[in-house]
Amino acid sequence: MNSGFPTPPPGVFDDEPPGWTNNAAAPSAASTHAVKPEPYSPPRMATPTAPAMSETLTQRKREMLKRCTDAAQQLGKPVLFGMTTSLILQSVPLPKDCDLNATELHTVSDSHRTRIRAVVPPTTPHIWKPLSAAHNARINKHVHALDLVHTWAQLAAHMSLESLVILGDATLTAIARKPSLSGGRTADEIYQDFVRQVSELPKFNAKATCMIALEFIAPHVDSPMESETRITTTQYGLPRAVTNYTVPGATFSNGAPITLDLAWPEFRVAIEYDGDHHRTDKAQWRRDNDKRELLRHHHWIVLIATAANMADEPSQAELAYRAGRQLALRGAIFDFTLTATPLNELARRKRRKSTGAH
Structure with a gap:
């Protein structure tokens, strides 16, 4: 793990998959882990669901x-x-x-x-x-x-x-x-x-x-909130994620490929952004359950992001920390930052690095 990665307060994170070490580069069969989905809660009749x-x-x-x-x-x-x-x-x-x-x-x-x-x-x-x-x-x-x-x-x-x-x-x-x-x-x-x-x-x-x-936009993005989630991980120093990643060898029962909103395939860590319809649509909720159960068997760690994670900077920082920690546990080396770095500053640093300036 990068020595610059901060240590959380005791008891904040108890989600390390067993069998992982700081320099692990690939998952083992014993290290399967995924975020446990919340129980399905049907929408209340008095509250109309937001349209897609x-x-x-x-x-x-x-x-x-x-x-x-x-x-x-x-x-x-x-x-x-x-x-x-x-x-x-x-x-x-x-x-x-x-x-x-x-x-x-x-x-x-x-x-x-x-x-x-x-x-x-x-x-x-x-x-x-x-x-x-x-x-x-x-x-x-x-x-x-x-x-x-x-x-x-x-x-x-x-x-x-x-x-x-x-x-x-x-x-x-x-x-x-x-x-x-x-x-x-x-x-x-x-x-x-x-x-x-x-x-x-x-x-x-x-x-x-x-x-x-142009240095930060990406294809294969399904919603603005997925973009916002990706930008957050970038601003806190995480490696660049692959958008809408198709998981090799993983399909739904109907043969459709399984994709992930943001993925770091080398480390089998991903973030899925769940809008309200993932919670209020029963068919979608079941599909998500099936998907994440299958990904667990493929040794993926899947973190779930919602609008609450994007609501303010502390919430964004927490999500970035959770994702960064799982990446670090699986051997990723990167410079995590405790505060978000503006994109224009990241671009400036990238240009200085490419030109060899100090």
């Missing part, structure tokens, strides 16, 4: 499309929408701390001369000079949405670096899930093209921030 993220995105898109169509018809010509409007029209989750009003209709043009502004319903015009290089999406004959890569870059000046990384993950996933956008590319190829396209854009506001964010 896909349902929320679909409803939001439907409502926004109607408003955008009304605006375009009022103008009497097709309209290109960008910023948060483009995200909604293309079913991408909105960033949490964006300083734009997502209820407004944001239009895009390449110059002040061609700005689009409607009065009823009102629209907010924006200038995006690299517009000629964008491959925009036709939503219907009246409404077009700015290329998602350009939308991500356009929004960079309106949110924190962490939110920009999370939005980058979500953008990659949205592109991968739409055949018209993915064009037969794999998720990794989409990521590589994303990096290339942003890098080749001419100078724009917050491009430097985008270049930092």
